[in-house]
Amino acid sequence: MFLGTKTTTFMLGVAIGLSGTIATAKSNIVIGLQQEPTTLDPTADATASIDGIFTHNVFESLTTVTETGAVLPNLAESWKISDDNLTYTFSLAKGVKYHDGTDFNADDVKFSFDRAMGEDSVNPSKKIFSKITSVSVVDPHTIEIKLKSVDAFFLFNMAKGDASIVGSESVEGNKTNPIGTGPFTFTSWKRGDRMILSKNMDYRDAANISLDKVEFRFISDPAAASAAILSEELDAFPGFPAPELLPQFEADPRFDVRVGSTEGEVILAMNNAKPPFDDIRVRRAVSYAINRDEIIDGAMYGRATPIGSFYPPHGKAYVDLTGTYPHDTAKAKALFEEAGVAGMTMTLRLPPFPYAKRSGEIIQAQLAAAGIDAKVENVEWGFWISEIYKKQAYDMTIIAHTSPNDMGNFARGKKYFYGFEEQEFTDLWASIRTETDPAKRDEMLKQGQRYLAENAIHGFLFQLPRLGVYRNGLNGFWTSSPVLYQPLADVSWAK
Amino acid sequence: MGYFLFRRTVGLFLTLFAVSIVVFASMNVLPGDPAITILGIESTEDARAVLREQLGLDEPVLGQYFAWIFNALQGDFGVSYSYGVPVSELIGERIPMTLSLAFSGMALTTTLALFLGISAASYHKKPGDWGVMLLSQLGIAIPAFWLSMLLVLLFAVKLRWLPPGGFPGWDEPLSAMRSLILPTVALALVQSAVLARVTRSSALEVIRLDFVRTARASGFSKSRVLWRHVLPNALIPIVTIVGLQFAALVSGTIVIENVFYLPGLGRLIFQSISNRDLFTVQALVMMFAIIVVLANFLVDIAYVLIDPRLKGRSN
Numbered sequence: 001m002f003l004g005t006k007t008t009t010f011m012l013g014v015a016i017g018l019s020g021t022i023a024t025a026k027s028n029i030v031i032g033l034q035q036e037p038t039t040l041d042p043t044a045d046a047t048a049s050i051d052g053i054f055t056h057n058v059f060e061s062l063t064t065v066t067e068t069g070a071v072l073p074n075l076a077e078s079w080k081i082s083d084d085n086l087t088y089t090f091s092l093a094k095g096v097k098y099h100d101g102t103d104f105n106a107d108d109v110k111f112s113f114d115r116a117m118g119e120d121s122v123n124p125s126k127k128i129f130s131k132i133t134s135v136s137v138v139d140p141h142t143i144e145i146k147l148k149s150v151d152a153f154f155l156f157n158m159a160k161g162d163a164s165i166v167g168s169e170s171v172e173g174n175k176t177n178p179i180g181t182g183p184f185t186f187t188s189w190k191r192g193d194r195m196i197l198s199k200n201m202d203y204r205d206a207a208n209i210s211l212d213k214v215e216f217r218f219i220s221d222p223a224a225a226s227a228a229i230l231s232e233e234l235d236a237f238p239g240f241p242a243p244e245l246l247p248q249f250e251a252d253p254r255f256d257v258r259v260g261s262t263e264g265e266v267i268l269a270m271n272n273a274k275p276p277f278d279d280i281r282v283r284r285a286v287s288y289a290i291n292r293d294e295i296i297d298g299a300m301y302g303r304a305t306p307i308g309s310f311y312p313p314h315g316k317a318y319v320d321l322t323g324t325y326p327h328d329t330a331k332a333k334a335l336f337e338e339a340g341v342a343g344m345t346m347t348l349r350l351p352p353f354p355y356a357k358r359s360g361e362i363i364q365a366q367l368a369a370a371g372i373d374a375k376v377e378n379v380e381w382g383f384w385i386s387e388i389y390k391k392q393a394y395d396m397t398i399i400a401h402t403s404p405n406d407m408g409n410f411a412r413g414k415k416y417f418y419g420f421e422e423q424e425f426t427d428l429w430a431s432i433r434t435e436t437d438p439a440k441r442d443e444m445l446k447q448g449q450r451y452l453a454e455n456a457i458h459g460f461l462f463q464l465p466r467l468g469v470y471r472n473g474l475n476g477f478w479t480s481s482p483v484l485y486q487p488l489a490d491v492s493w494a495k
Numbered sequence: 496m497g498y499f500l501f502r503r504t505v506g507l508f509l510t511l512f513a514v515s516i517v518v519f520a521s522m523n524v525l526p527g528d529p530a531i532t533i534l535g536i537e538s539t540e541d542a543r544a545v546l547r548e549q550l551g552l553d554e555p556v557l558g559q560y561f562a563w564i565f566n567a568l569q570g571d572f573g574v575s576y577s578y579g580v581p582v583s584e585l586i587g588e589r590i591p592m593t594l595s596l597a598f599s600g601m602a603l604t605t606t607l608a609l610f611l612g613i614s615a616a617s618y619h620k621k622p623g624d625w626g627v628m629l630l631s632q633l634g635i636a637i638p639a640f641w642l643s644m645l646l647v648l649l650f651a652v653k654l655r656w657l658p659p660g661g662f663p664g665w666d667e668p669l670s671a672m673r674s675l676i677l678p679t680v681a682l683a684l685v686q687s688a689v690l691a692r693v694t695r696s697s698a699l700e701v702i703r704l705d706f707v708r709t710a711r712a713s714g715f716s717k718s719r720v721l722w723r724h725v726l727p728n729a730l731i732p733i734v735t736i737v738g739l740q741f742a743a744l745v746s747g748t749i750v751i752e753n754v755f756y757l758p759g760l761g762r763l764i765f766q767s768i769s770n771r772d773l774f775t776v777q778a779l780v781m782m783f784a785i786i787v788v789l790a791n792f793l794v795d796i797a798y799v800l801i802d803p804r805l806k807g808r809s810n
Contacts, residue, residue, distance in 0.1 A: 036766075038533075038577040038578050038770065039577070039578060039579045040581075045533050045534070045577075046535025046536075046537070046538065047531065047533075047535075048535050102671075113553065118539075119545075120545055121542055122534065122542050122545050122546045122549070123538075123542060124533075124534040124535045124537065124542070125537060125538070126538065126539045126541070126542045175579045176579070177581065190588075190664065190758065191578070191585070191588060191589075191758060192589060192592075192757075192758025192759070192762055192763065193661060193662060193663075193664075193757075193758040194661070217756070218756065219660065219662060219756040220753065220756070221753050221754060221756065223644055223754070224647070224659070224660055224754050224755065224756050227644070227647045227648065227651060227652055227659040227660070228659050228660060228756075230659075231647075231651045231652045231655060231658075231659045233658065233659055233660075233661070278518045297617065343807055380527075380769070381527075381532075381769060382525060382526055382527025382528075382532065382769065382771055383525075383527065384529075384533050385524045385526075385527060385528065385532070386526035386527050386528060387526055389536060390528075390531075402621070403537065451520065467529045
């Protein structure tokens with residue numbers, strides 16, 4: 001997934017769940033978000049804020065994940081995996097009710113999966129269900145899912161909002177009146193202004209939920225967001241959009257600023273399918289021309305970690321490859337000349353996100369120093385999707401890939417907008433996807449990172465940070481996040 | 496007057512017809528695909544195809560247009576692609592906000608501008624006049640969003656007298672009014688700068704005329720002459736500008752709505768265009784067109800009311 005107006009990673013934030021906070025503390029919270037949902041059903045629309053608000057708060061899935069990406073049980077209390085890794089048998093939680101009072105059981109799970117996988121499905125992540133051959137109800141509290149081939153990311157993917165377990169009685173109304181099994185119920189939405197969730201008193205773990213009321217306010221303008229935080233209208237802004245405005249909050253004792261990481265690798269994508277970027281010398285020259293520190297300072301005000309390949313620095317299998325092509329303008333210049341492209345004009349089409357626009361201007365200057373004239377074109381998101389993503393009409397662009405486990409983008413063939421295809425990497429990715437031994441998989445992921453860095457497929461810039469501003473005394477928001485959602489069940493005020 | 500009304504009404508419908516074609520055509524020419532916007536880039540092609548069919552996007556453009564016109568004439572403006580609710584509902588819930596802001600903005604603009612403009616004219620070439628001129632020059636030069644930020648920093652962040660933004664709706668009249676104060680002031684300060692200058696120069700023209708001297712000579716007080724004799728005769732250019740400003744105000748609230756995160760029409764149209772939400776954009780643009788045409792129409796009527804001599808000409 002990309003970081004877009006629609007797909008902006010919603011960063012609600014952290015949590016070291018300080019358990020045992022006493023109940024006399026404040027029990028309501030006002031959270032600021034930059035993006036407002038359009039509809040309220042995470043299984044029918046990819047807008048990131050829908051997941052951000054509803055996934056694992058109003059809706060639940062079979063599994064859930066922690067801040068570090070470890071998979072935990074949720075509606076499925078436990079599971080058994082067959083020896084061939086193809087059959088998963090989930091034991092479901094008992095006594096669970098939907099917010100409309102109907103009972104949750106294995107039929108709902110089957111219904112939800114059939115709906116997501118079916119021919120008429122408009123599920124935004126239909127792909128994650130593609131390996132499933134059958135979903136069968138064993139008894140009201142047991143469900144069996146069979147896969148056609150091994151999928152190492154299956155349990156992780158089942159935690160997604162797209163895999164929410166919806167109720168067959170209420171699914172039709174979910175777009176405007178979402179009914180799930182989660183710790184919070186949907187109360188009201190005044191479009192354009194605010195949305196309110198309330199604690200689900202019948203939740204199976206209700207005693208441990210400390211918030212009674214959660215109010216979301218939608219503020220897209222960073223300066224307005226900043227004023228709203230300073231005037232104490234908001235308690236939290238987990239996906240704060242403007243790194244340049246953070247120092248004022250850091251200097252203010254009322255606030256707690258947390259800078260974490262996301263799954264978003266920001267890359268300078270080069271169109272590998274056409275000249276001059278089908279020539280590895282040109283791609284290497286671009287990699288030498290880029291000065292990551294300067295880009296991070298200028299575009300992110302220093303709040304980001306540089307990357308040398310396509311894997312997040314907080315990941316277990318991370319290798320630091322930022323030194324593969326250390327910044328060297330002279331070398332870049334020489335390589336451009338050798339490849340016969342020195343003095344050439346290329347387009348750098350930038351989507352309308354601050355990280356892209358700011359990085360783009362700096363990269364333009366860095367390429368100019370190496371003898372390449374990059375023409376910056378600022379384009380609108382719809383234009384980016386249709387011209388760059390669908391038609392591959394570009395030389396270079398800057399984009400953040402915010403999905404977890406997305407190294408497979410490089411195995412999507414020449415038709416994907418990278419225009420890159422190498423059998424060696426495609427095979428490697430196929431093995432990564434089907435390897436269930438974590439140690440072996442990590443080893444292969446490292447191999448993949450090295451391959452992408454050495455072949456300079458793209459310019460790898462930095463990991464998109466997750467910037468959060470919170471009122472002091474607010475606990476439970478994640479600092480970093482491997483997913484689009486933030487479980488509010490862990491959030492509480494210190495006494 | 497009857498013919499005048501008839502001509503205006505026909506004009507309105509022709510304008511709307513032209514606007515609808517332009518919007519439909521441009522939304523279709525614009526690169527972008529509502530199905531991808533809704534389902535995201537990771538979606539599969541078959542899921543997008545199902546959604547396109549559900550939304551009716553796979554029908555020929557001409558057919559879509561005529562179906563839209565046919566339904567619109569019966570008061571059905573379609574269902575928003577991205578929100579999944581009827582467009583009329585989406586717009587309906589936002590109208591109170593934008594209209595409240597537009598009217599309060601307009602009221603403050605006219606009050607301020609008339610007062611400052613007439614005062615400046617009466618103190619022509621004296622410090623009071625220069626003061627007003629300087630202020631209005633400043634008002635014209637300052638961008639509305641910047642002024643808004645300053646107001647928020649002072650009254651919401653520093654003094655905490657007023658909320659920094661948001662609009663709770665008219666169900667809570669008191670907080671609704673409080674929420675409108677800063678946006679209204681931000682809107683009116685800039686708009687009234689222009690209007691004050693027009694009022695001043697128009698009043699100056701009239702002040703020089705014989706009947707004003709006569710009025711003063713017959714013993715009427717200065718302020719009575721200004722407000723009862725000069726102002727009514729100076730109104731024509733002022734009303735023209737007010738009309739233009741009202742039209743600009745309704746569409747111009749987009750900036751203010753953004754800075755004060757108000758749930759109004761400006762923000763809705765902005766989001767709808769980026770979401771490629773054809774029906775919502777279509778309905779909103781038509782509505783803005785109606786407002787502009789209506790504002791002009793009202794200005795014309797106002798001319799006749801202010802200066803009955805124009806009545807003959809309009810026929």
